[in-house]
Amino acid sequence: MQAKSEILALVLGALGLCGTIVTTCLPHWRVSAFIGANIIVMEELLEGLWMNCYRQANINIQCKVYDSLLILPPELQAARGLMCVSIVLAFISLLLTGFGIQKSSCCGDNLKSKNITYALGGILFLLSFLTTLIPVSWVAHTVISNFYNPTTLDAQKRELGLSLFIGWATSGVLLITGIIVLFRYSKRSAKEDQRYIEAYHMVKRNEQKADSVDFSRAKSSFHTNQEYV
Template sequence: VSSMYQEILAFIFSTSGWVLVSSTLPTDYWKVSSLDGTVITTATYWSNLWKTCVTDSTGVSNCKDFPSMLALDGYIQACRGLMISAVCLGFFGSIFALVGMKCTKIGGSDKSKARIACSAGVFFILSGLCSLSACSIYAQRITSEFFDPMFVAQKYELGAALFIGWAGSVLCVVGGVMFCFSIASNFSKSHSHSDYVYKGAALHSHVSSNPRGQVKSINQRPPPQYSVSSRVQNFDKNVYV
């Protein structure tokens, strides 16, 4: 029962993290223009993995999609690939988790369900690592440009999407690890129970049922039994004469 509750908690953590990771892709604010050293702000610049935008003082935003995928910076292409991989891995992990959990009635035997649930945990761990790497690469580029004194272009700060992605990545990894640990505990319990039953059956077959508990000899033979006809043939034929 405890392993079932652990699987349910792992499923809640991992799916919540996958939803958070998926929500970072369409989120606008991956990086926001820094207001450090500015007195009057006339426009705010922000961008994500797909477009760059500017919002003026009146609240009107003008956005421009990135014109070419091949002309993008390498870190943006890497972040796109990692985030899409994280979403796909989390999707398959959610399906495998629903099939492999004990509280569901699909997936076959307990052994096959345990393997499916373990695969779901691996998918969630990989999804969390992919999204964590993407957010960290993007944040590292922002911070390196911000603290570089030779960088004279517009400097940016970390946007809200990065923090959401980090939180979702941690939840995915924690949920996947909980899935793997729950399956490992189930296997250890099943092996220990089978060993106990085997040893008990072996001892019961070798020990006799007498009060002293002596060991019964396996090669002991029963005493010979003679039939009535063989005894009659041993008498002398002149015994009545």
């Protein structure tokens, strides 16, 4: 059961890493909102972190990379940096978690170092969860606010894209992974402390036995000398 939970954490961590990459790369953060009197739509606008795309009649799609970072709104600029940080954190946390599992040869028989490595992986998974959830929720809040803003033109209104939903699902996976890893770490550290306590009591018992043996020997020697006198 313990090994299965560690393998499950690795699988979920890998899914979280793939999810952050997909969320960052897909140009589906904001899509055209088909509202108004004209219900015949021939072209759809897709806006992402790195490019915007035009899709015509669900067949042809043309994408263009942004000429400058400064033309993006603040939420997309922040989302670029945070999502890149999330990818790096998810990758490092996945490596640390893999090195920290009990079946790993990393750190040899040093259980304390292995547990610390495992705990760092769980903490970084939680940080990756935050750096994924914040930009996705920020962009979604901006899209919804502009959609219900009466001063915004219909042509400028956008809807939530597929990348946002993938980002929310990915952040949930990263959160669950971090919780599993830290819960498993608490169990492992408790067992390690129990071993240290048992070893300490064993050493104490051995010292007490050694002292009692020395005392009995000293008493026997003194008694022998008295008999000799």
